[in-house]
Every structure is written in structure tokens, then in C-alpha cells.
Amino acid sequence: xISGKQTFACATALCAMAMAMTSASSSGQVGQTRTKQPxxxxxxxxxxxxxxADALLQQMxxxxxxxxxxxxxxxxxxxxxxxxxxLVASGNLGALLFMTDPAEINRVQKxxxxxxxxxxxxxxxxxxxxxxxxxxxxxxxxAASWDPDGVEKSQAVAANEARxxxxxxxxxxxxxxxxxPRWGRIVEGAGEDPYLGSxxxxxxxKGFQGGHIGDTGRIIAGPKxxxxxxxxxxxxxxxxxxxSDSELWNIYLPPFKAAVDAGAGNIMSAYMGLNGVPxxxxxxxxxxxxxxxxGFKGFVVTDNAAVTSLRTHGVASTLQDAAATALNAxxxxxxxxxxxxxxxxxxxxxxxxxxxxxxxxxxxxxxxxKIRMGLFDNPxxxxxxxxxxLRSPAHLKAARIAAERAAVxxxxxxxxxxxxxxxxxxxxxxxxxxxxxxxxxxxxVFDQNKPAMSSILEGIKAKVGPKVRVDFAPGVALPDRLHxxxxxxxxxxxxxxxxxxxDTAGIAQAVQLARQxxxxxxxxxxxxxxxxxxxxxxxxxxxxxxxxxxxxVVATGKPVVxxxxxxxxxxxxxxxxxxxxxxxxxxSEAGSSTxxxxxxxxxxxxxxxxxxxxxxxxxxxxxxxxxxHDPANQSKRYWNEAGDPAYPFGHGLSYSxxxxxxxxxxxxxxxxxxxxxxxxxxxxxxxRLADEVVxxxxxxxxxxAARPVRELKGFSRVTLKPGEKRTLNFTLGDAxxxxxxSATRDWALDATRFDIAVGGDSTAPFTTSFSLxxxxx
Ligand code: NOJ
Numbered sequence: 001x002i003s004g005k006q007t008f009a010c011a012t013a014l015c016a017m018a019m020a021m022t023s024a025s026s027s028g029q030v031g032q033t034r035t036k037q038p039x040x041x042x043x044x045x046x047x048x049x050x051x052x053a054d055a056l057l058q059q060m061x062x063x064x065x066x067x068x069x070x071x072x073x074x075x076x077x078x079x080x081x082x083x084x085x086x087l088v089a090s091g092n093l094g095a096l097l098f099m100t101d102p103a104e105i106n107r108v109q110k111x112x113x114x115x116x117x118x119x120x121x122x123x124x125x126x127x128x129x130x131x132x133x134x135x136x137x138x139x140x141x142x143a144a145s146w147d148p149d150g151v152e153k154s155q156a157v158a159a160n161e162a163r164x165x166x167x168x169x170x171x172x173x174x175x176x177x178x179x180x181p182r183w184g185r186i187v188e189g190a191g192e193d194p195y196l197g198s199x200x201x202x203x204x205x206k207g208f209q210g211g212h213i214g215d216t217g218r219i220i221a222g223p224k225x226x227x228x229x230x231x232x233x234x235x236x237x238x239x240x241x242x243x244s245d246s247e248l249w250n251i252y253l254p255p256f257k258a259a260v261d262a263g264a265g266n267i268m269s270a271y272m273g274l275n276g277v278p279x280x281x282x283x284x285x286x287x288x289x290x291x292x293x294x295g296f297k298g299f300v301v302t303d304n305a306a307v308t309s310l311r312t313h314g315v316a317s318t319l320q321d322a323a324a325t326a327l328n329a330x331x332x333x334x335x336x337x338x339x340x341x342x343x344x345x346x347x348x349x350x351x352x353x354x355x356x357x358x359x360x361x362x363x364x365x366x367x368x369x370k371i372r373m374g375l376f377d378n379p380x381x382x383x384x385x386x387x388x389x390l391r392s393p394a395h396l397k398a399a400r401i402a403a404e405r406a407a408v409x410x411x412x413x414x415x416x417x418x419x420x421x422x423x424x425x426x427x428x429x430x431x432x433x434x435x436x437x438x439x440x441x442x443x444x445v446f447d448q449n450k451p452a453m454s455s456i457l458e459g460i461k462a463k464v465g466p467k468v469r470v471d472f473a474p475g476v477a478l479p480d481r482l483h484x485x486x487x488x489x490x491x492x493x494x495x496x497x498x499x500x501x502x503d504t505a506g507i508a509q510a511v512q513l514a515r516q517x518x519x520x521x522x523x524x525x526x527x528x529x530x531x532x533x534x535x536x537x538x539x540x541x542x543x544x545x546x547x548x549x550x551x552x553v554v555a556t557g558k559p560v561v562x563x564x565x566x567x568x569x570x571x572x573x574x575x576x577x578x579x580x581x582x583x584x585x586x587x588s589e590a591g592s593s594t595x596x597x598x599x600x601x602x603x604x605x606x607x608x609x610x611x612x613x614x615x616x617x618x619x620x621x622x623x624x625x626x627x628x629h630d631p632a633n634q635s636k637r638y639w640n641e642a643g644d645p646a647y648p649f650g651h652g653l654s655y656s657x658x659x660x661x662x663x664x665x666x667x668x669x670x671x672x673x674x675x676x677x678x679x680x681x682x683x684x685x686x687x688r689l690a691d692e693v694v695x696x697x698x699x700x701x702x703x704x705a706a707r708p709v710r711e712l713k714g715f716s717r718v719t720l721k722p723g724e725k726r727t728l729n730f731t732l733g734d735a736x737x738x739x740x741x742s743a744t745r746d747w748a749l750d751a752t753r754f755d756i757a758v759g760g761d762s763t764a765p766f767t768t769s770f771s772l773x774x775x776x777x
Contacts, residue, residue, distance in 0.1 A: 155207025187567025286330025442585025459591025
């Protein structure tokens, strides 16, 4: 929960173990804190910040320095809190994560500020992934909006709520490219494409941080997990990652570069090994790429226990060795649930395995961040301010709009949607997820007792009013919760009717209900726990017996709207449901936004941020693959199934229709350093005010390395009135055309012809082209 009680997350086994230590909650003692309002902050000059940090640094002992480089979990476990507070009081701790109660934050901050020798305030961090109290759609849904400005606004609201409770730092955005949807963390990112992923990365950093670090009502962004985490073998969370330099530079690194360019104050290094070298011990990544090449000025924190686990990776033999290896590689701060390795840094200093200069550099980066955040001047938060901020009507409205803009209409035969409530007398709402406001907020929401404001079922009932009969049947039970016991201790017992192997009586009841109704709305998908960290699946099939339920309801012959609640594509087995609307995990306003979409008070305009496979056996499946051998038979690679996706990257329908014309380039030959403008006219040919996401793809015909069959290089979401035509212009300069070539092991800009496609998804035909003159770079 967000105020009044601390919250925690238990995505990892280690965390669950820690939780099992005790079930009591934290003490409620509130210190008499000197509360000061955060004041509007102009960016401090670099010299001023450096001078203040240096003045402190000169007074610090090695232990105090090492302490500044640790962020520890503050779970509501008495032993853990007592140990944390002892460390804080000794002046040997830099930051805490997972506290969200302003009074508790003030109380612990007071210890740091008033009881320690150097009065250095703590940084308080939290996984503010898609909202703190007002929950926005999950990040993959935000990406499906193809609306970076909207996403920036959503994260600004999230930052505002976080700052109001006393938080300074979020472990977000997650900007890992994900091309294997078996990996549960695909829900936290922007999908398969580096161009869309980079736009979303930059937008989120700006949303969290505002104009500069320390901006009023904003927090430090911590893009993660540097780098390659999304490419875990087999989609199995935490497993090793092996990427070619071409994949790394062209696909996985660009969102991080965009986040750094947008001014991210922090970067989180990943857990796993990249090409055999653990990401949190990778000097090349953390120094050559991040610092030297990109000029990153913030601090690097590891993912949880990534330093201590250097021993698991086998690259360090002792904790002291692990600490020295990570620090020397470029890690500035260690995150650990308990027992950090960085407490061994003073010993490493004495042993000469780390230098004082490197230790000071890391500490300076952390201190500078605290100075920039204004914490030395205003360490405390106004404990009463949060009440007016959290879930304010304006924030909830923003969440509803974001959910409406994120939804993707995958199919709409015979224009079944939008439903006309004036012509309906009865609706069958089927599926346990329809009645689950908790699942509707999705993963990475820790306030389990504050689910969505209303369920999908409630949203539908409220929309149609008393004249339309709305009946509900769960059909099949949802799979049981994955981690019921540790959560139950803190957030109240979680109950599920029965495990997924329940009998078929529920299906028969649902079929009966569908038969008696004008239309059936099935809400199917994955529960909140089946997606996110530590939630890989070996299949993309609908979990439990939902497919059986779907098939049985469709077989009634009644019009069926399938509403999907999911964070990864699901194999729908050629279902004949007439309409399929993907609402993802919509967040706090799940009920109202979904009802608006179903009944036409909002028009879907989202597009898929990944290719949607027919079947889990096809993954990884990407639109931007290389041509390779026998491209004419690209879609016939499997003898048992079509090889193309069920829905292509960029796909999404509307309640209106759009036509493209006059796609042109302003020059047939592009001289070095001169940009090409691509223009296209798009017309709303339907009868409704609606949005279209205009997408620009290029294909490079030749070069020293094979290039993808197509690559996204521009997009724009536009709102058009019926009959309205708009001309969109896109610019293609060096940044869009260059790529990392494994042939030369360098960036390349080849003199060749580029085909251009503009349209509403990644199957838009190539209709024009231009060439790049020799000598361009
Ligand atoms: C582990 C996750 O991998 C990371 O994304 C998260 O920020 C930390 N735990 C803290 O919760």
C-alpha cells in the first residue's frame, strides 16, 4: 500500500526467503521531523555541485564512503529494518528501497540527517514502473500507444506521486528489447524494436526527471537492465545472454543510448552474463561504452545482489573480490537485499585491489545526485501532501486516457465493435479476469489492496446502465497465485476459487449464459503473477482451460468479443471470435477505459509493439529479420504451420479506416550530410474521429553487411476527423541510416539505394526510394 504502511515486492526467491524471516510489519513510530516543502529547483551548476561533493568527500572515512555506495531493501521486517537503521545511524548507508510511507521515510531520513557525523541524507528508491498509486497501463501497453508525448506525461504523473511520498529515484524505465515473449519481463519494456524502444526510453526518462535532475515533483530515472537482459536463452528469466556485436549495437544498446542522451541520472547494470562476462563486472560496457563513448555522467547501480552473485558467475571468489571487481568494472552502487559486498570495499582499499581515486569517483557520483536532488537543503517530505496527490481525479483521468490510447484492436469482423448499447438487451460477460480489479493493474504494483477503481465487469455495467442485462460467469477458474504465502503475510490473504484443473461445469454455465445473451464478451489472458519478473512461460497458449472456454462460447454462434488481458502475445489457435481487443493490463481505470472502448466512447488506435506469433514454437519472430536464403518461402519455414505472424508488428485496427497516398521523397539522390524528407498523405476514410499511427520503414538494398528486410525509422500518431487528409513529413538523416557493421566492426553508412514504405503497419508496401551518394557519412 502506498501510504500508512510500507510495501514490498517479492519477485525473487531471495526476497521470499527474507520475507519468511518474520511476518510482523514495521514499527509505526513517527519521529518529530522538521518538515520542509521541497522547493522549486533550478539546475545547480556543475562546479557548485562538484565543490559541495568534494567538501564532503574530504571528510569521509572509507567505511562512510562504502556506505554511500549501498542501496538496501527496506522490507517491513523488524530485523531488517533494525539492521538498516543501525547502518543509517552509523553513517554507513547511502540509500533504501521499497519504503513508500512518507512518515516512515521522514523518520528514517531524520536518523541520517540528524544523527550522523556528516548529515548526509538518504536516497529513497522504489520500482515506480507504471505508476505509484494511480496505476497506468503496463509499459508494453504504453509502447503500444506509439505516443511518446503521452507516455512522458504518464511517467510525470508517476514521478509526481512518488515524490509526494518522499521517493527520489525509480528503477525504471525498463528499456530492454524483448524478442522472445516467453520472457515475462517483455511486459515491462517497449517490445521488439530499437527505434520505438528508443523513443519510449527517452520519453520515460523525461517524464520521470523533467527538465533536469532535481526538477520539482520529479525523480531520478534508472533505465535498466544494462544490457541485453531481454535476450535470455529460451526466454528463461536470468539465464545467460549471448549477442553478436551487430545485435548489441543495432538492437539492444540504442534504447540505452537514447536514455543517456535524454539525461538519465542512473543506469542499472543487469544480473546476467553478456557473452560470458557478467554485466555488473563488464568494464567494456560500463566504461568504454557508457562513459567514454556516450558520456554518461550519472551513477551506475547494480540489479539486486548482482555484486554478491559475481561469485555464482564464477568471476569472483570472495565478497571482497566481488566488490573490487564490480567497482573496478564501473559499478558505483550496489543493490542488495541483505549482506552487501560493498561493505568489503575498505578492506579492498587496504589490500590495494581498488584505488582511492575510483572509490572517490563512485562516491562523488552518488553525493552529486543527492545534491542535485536538493536533499541537503530539503531532506524531508510534507507528510500531508501525498493525500491530495495520490489518485487525484486528474491523475485517474490521465490513466484512463492512457489505457484507451494503449488498446489494440486486433480483429473486428463485420464491425462488431463498437457495441451499440441502445440495441442490446443482454450481455454475457465471461472469464475470471473480467471480475478481477487486482489483475487489471498488472505486475509491478505493490499496493495489492488497492486494485483498479473498477473491474471490467463493473465498467461494462456502469456503461450500459440498468436497461441492459449484464450477467457474469467466470467459466474457468484462474490459475492459482504463484506466491500466495509471503504476500499473504503483509497484504492480506489472497484467495482463488480453485486451481486451473477445475471441472467443466463452469464452461457449461458460460455457454448457457452466452446462448441467452445478445453478445458474449470474454475477458481472457494471464493473471498479474504470470507475467513480469520470474514469470517466464514455455508456451504462449492461454493458461488453464481458457482456450476450451473460448472455443465453446464461440461455438454457440453468438457474436463474441474477446478482450485480452496480457503483457505478451498469446497463441489464440485461429479462434473465430469476431472481435479481439487487446487491453493489456490497463491499470487503475481498467473498467472505465475498457467500457469506453467497447461501446465506442473511445476509439482504439494502438498498434502492436511486437510481432504476434501464431504459436509459441515460432519465437523469436521479428519483422526486421534478414533476407537470408530463399526469402520467397519465408512464411513456409515450418511444415506444420505458416511461419508468418498472426498479427504483424505495427498492426492495429480502428473503428475508422485510413488510406495512404502520394508517398514521396524530396530528393532521389541524397548528398552527404543532407537529410531526405519523406512525405505521405493519410486520409481518414471512415465515419469517426480516430487516430492512426503512420509508420515509416526503410530497406537498405546493398552494403557490406546484410540489412533487415525492413526497419522502422519514423512514426507519428495523428488524430483525423472523418474525411480529413493530412500530410506527414519524416526526416531521414545519418542517424537513421547508419548501422553497426560486423563486416567492418564499425558504424557504416553505405552508398546504396533505400526503399521506403509508409503505412499503418509493418506490411506496408515499398513504393518509393532514394539513393545515398558515395562519400556520405
Ligand atoms: C530486481 C529486478 O530485476 C529489478 O528490475 C528491480 O528494479 C529490482 N529487483 C528492485 O526491485
